[in-house]
Amino acid sequence: MLTPSWVQGAELAGEPRVYLDPRTAGLSGLARKALLFVVNGLRVPFVLRGVQRLGRGVRVRGHAPIIQNVGGTIELGAHVFFDAPLTAAYLDVEPGALLSIGDDAYLHDNVWIGATRLVKIGERALIAPGVRIMDNAYHDLHDRHARPPSRPVVIEDDVWIAFDSLIGPGVHIGRGAVVGAHSIVTSDVRPFSVVAGAPAREIRQLDRAAFERSRLRPRAQDAARPSVA
Numbered sequence: 001m002l003t004p005s006w007v008q009g010a011e012l013a014g015e016p017r018v019y020l021d022p023r024t025a026g027l028s029g030l031a032r033k034a035l036l037f038v039v040n041g042l043r044v045p046f047v048l049r050g051v052q053r054l055g056r057g058v059r060v061r062g063h064a065p066i067i068q069n070v071g072g073t074i075e076l077g078a079h080v081f082f083d084a085p086l087t088a089a090y091l092d093v094e095p096g097a098l099l100s101i102g103d104d105a106y107l108h109d110n111v112w113i114g115a116t117r118l119v120k121i122g123e124r125a126l127i128a129p130g131v132r133i134m135d136n137a138y139h140d141l142h143d144r145h146a147r148p149p150s151r152p153v154v155i156e157d158d159v160w161i162a163f164d165s166l167i168g169p170g171v172h173i174g175r176g177a178v179v180g181a182h183s184i185v186t187s188d189v190r191p192f193s194v195v196a197g198a199p200a201r202e203i204r205q206l207d208r209a210a211f212e213r214s215r216l217r218p219r220a221q222d223a224a225r226p227s228v229a
């Protein structure tokens with residue numbers, strides 16, 4: 001059984017399924033670098049060909065996002081990371097709409113984003129598995145075949161959205177805010193606040209200075225995880 005270094009020592013139920021990880025493939029040195037070059041350099045532009053503006057160093061691990069883009073615009077900043085070992089993200093961008101994802105944003109498994117007009121996600125955003133972000137509810141409450149008006153969603157820099165949350169139309173999430181797991185966010189979120197619940201309510205305010213200090217430290221989790229495609 002091949003186990004990637006970052007899960008060694010962890011309690012695993014059954015056989016882990018490991019996606020393309022050069023370390024687990026038994027490669028090292030030049031061969032690993034060559035594989036990374038091929039996977040990152042050639043695969044990414046191919047699987048992200050529905051993207052109009054592709055920043056440098058965008059990465060895809062595991063499943064490439066499924067992109068439904070018929071006449072909209074998708075822009076991905078530098079080093080955006082689609083990390084989907086289990087389930088692909090889905091990006092649905094309608095004609096004339098803009099989906100913009102800022103530098104160094106991280107999107108995990110099974111993220112669903114629907115842009116009918118504007119969804120903007122800031123730099124260094126952390127989007128956890130199962131998060132849904134949409135600027136339209138897609139069905140009018142009475143006439144289910146009609147569309148309600150779109151309302152842009154803006155998620156500022158350094159926001160963390162935890163597992164399985166839904167960010168609804170018209171929501172503006174301020175810089176550095178945290179959305180707790182399984183939240184339904186229907187109204188604006190103040191910068192550096194933590195909101196949780198359905199509907200989401202503010203549960204605490206963060207210490208902005210502590211946040212800024214933490215950004216100066218090297219990120220331990222980066223060192224612990226493999227650099228994979």
Ligand SMILES: CC(C)(COP(=O)(O)OP(=O)(O)OC[C@H]1O[C@@H](n2cnc3c(N)ncnc32)[C@H](O)[C@@H]1OP(=O)(O)O)[C@@H](O)C(=O)NCCC(=O)NCCS
Nearest residue numbers: 128129161162163178179180181182183194196197203204
């Ligand atoms: C955002 C989060 C970290 C906040 O944690 P916290 O600030 O330590 O919050 P606390 O545990 O002190 O809870 C404060 C209050 O909010 C409530 N609360 C916390 N998280 C909640 C949530 N996700 N949904 C509903 N209520 C929540 C608590 O019940 C508590 O209520 P009380 O004061 O009435 O007892 C946590 O909510 C969370 O989502 N954890 C999961 C993170 C995750 O998904 N990680 C993996 C993917 S990136």
